[in-house]
Amino acid sequence: MDKSLVVFDFDHTILNDNADTSVFNLISNKDMARKLWDQYEEGKWTEFMNKVMTFLFESQISYDEIKNELISLPLVPGMTDVLEYLGKNPAYDCIILSDANSLFIKTILEAKGLMWTVNEVITNPAEVESSGKVVIQPCHVHSHSTCPSNMCKGTLLSQLKQKKGDNYYKKVCYVGDGSNDLCPCLQLSSNDFAFPRIGYKLEKRLQCIMSSEKGKIHAQIVKWESGSDILNVIRTL
Structure with a gap:
């Protein structure tokens, strides 16, 4: 059977929010929240x-409180239909490739009843320690200077395809929204599809490259607003 690979980012792609930043809603002291934000250094999200x-x-603030915040977050409209279609169809492998973390993603997908639809989640490992504290580890080490220090999605996608063999997947679809989704999109072939969410950074980055260096983009570009836009294309593969 010919198989296709469908890779999703998570925040603002499957989830219509950012799981990591949603926990700031639990901080009642907004001055402290702002001071926390001031500690962020570019490329060092983990x-x-x-x-x-x-x-x-x-x-x-316990993990139960964090969990309740996470499971209240909505999915992108139509994304449940996309994931269920992929989960029921053996012609597709469905992978999440995200700079969130394993604990938050699993918590949300299990609450939505969608964990079964995903073959693999590639992200930053996280767990609740015996003390009750959540600890997050970086996903991997890489040498691509333009990507965040803890994750190069292009490298991870390349490794995933190599593990399966060069011709295992007849097509690769990459669905994302952010700047860190650009790297994997640049390695897609003319047989593949890049799905940038309309109005988000990935769409703008792809547009800039296509205007100035069109030869760098080989994939077919399908802009999307809801899951139905993605599903309409995937059904034709």
Whole structure:
């Protein structure tokens, strides 16, 4: 059977929000929240989120409270239909490739009844320690200087395809929204599809490259607003 690979970012792609930043809703002292934000350094998101988790722990905010915040977040309209279609169809492998973390993604997908639809989640490992504190580890080490220090999605997608063999997937679809989704999109072939969410950074980055260096983009570009836009194309593969 010919198989296709469908890769999703998570925040603002499957989830219509950002799981990591949603936990700031639990911080009642907005001055403290702003001071926390001031500690963020570009490209060091995982280190920053560990500082946030330490602050929540020291503020006696439990993981149950974090969990309740996470499961209240909505999915992108139509995304449930996309994931269920892929989960029921053996012609597709469905992968999440996200700079969030394993604990938050699993918590949300299980609450929505969608964990079964996903073959693999590639992200920053996270767990609740016996003390009750959430600790997040960087996903991997890489040498691509234009990507965040803890994750190069292009490298991870390349490794995933190599593991399966060069011709295992007849097509690759990459669905995303952010700047860190550009790297994997640049390695897609003319047989593949890049799905940038309309109005988000990935769409703008792709447009800039297509205006100035069109030869760098080989994939077919399908802009989307809801899950139905994605599903309409996937059904034709």
